[in-house]
Amino acid sequence: MKQYLVEAYEFIAADKQQKTLLEPVPVSEDLKATLSSQKRDWGASRWQQYSILFRRGFKERRHDYLSWMRITQVLATAVVLGLLWWHSSSATPRGLEDQCTLH
Template sequence: YLAEAYETKVAEAEKKKLMVPIPLDEEIKAKVCSRKRQWGASWLEQYSILFSRGFKERRHDYFSWLRITQVLSTAVILGLLWWQSDANNPKGLQDQAGLLFFIAVFWGFFPVFTAIFTFPQERAMLNKERATDMYRLSAYFVARTTSDLPLDLVLPVLFLLVVYFMAGLRLSVGPFFLSILTVFLCIVAAQGLGLAIGATLMDLKRATTLASVTVMTFMLAGGFFVQIDLGVKVKLVILGIISLVSK
């Protein structure tokens, strides 16, 4: 009886009182609105911790047996197909140009589809940690990008060690390290493209579709399949210039 009487006579009035907002004076309101974020660590400390965490998390994915097998098997197949090609004759030179084009395509666009998944997959964790002011967004992004660079360099070096000597490319120190540098720059550019697409769309299906179209456009406009001269529209010329695999 008491519970029923409370629900019918007292509960509604009490609920209305609780729903009335409590007014804040101007001094308290100014303090709340002007509160600056208090970081528990400096930017460098945040970067260092995030770099270490990202490196430990992703090294297992980068050096999984599946990825190592994929890269090394591709390298062996290329080495067998271009076994000791000779650049001193026109046919061998053309063959080596095709090999270099494939290497640029493989390492220029393979990281795109890996980087696309970065922000969509880490979005929930990032929002949760950012809501508690654990670190700055700039520290996260710089640490996330730079922690991938050492990992991105290991497999391309192994790949080139197999392909370079099996295919009989120029056996000197300078061209070999220039080849590594070129592949590394392609990886950095492709990784940036994948991160930009993934962060812009935040949807894996749409991001993968846009990345596929972009990759195919850059590949076709690179100048290996069709020569784009100044007589063509300026937009196509610009595509050929910004392509990751342009001549």
């Protein structure tokens, strides 16, 4: 019986303690005004933040953008497209049509 009473008391005491811990703590109006009026001073300007993020992104993706396969693809495409319009002339209707249809 004694053990039962001890456990019941501990349960009731723990419940009361939990209720007191969950109650909100009152905050004074001065403290609220101080906390809400503070401006955040950033360590870097927007331009500095942008440049830092751009450099970080470029470093992470550098291997994707600057791989030999990618460079070869871009150069091959440029050569093929350059050869398509190499001798085209805007003086003839056919040459003018070739240049205008893709623009």
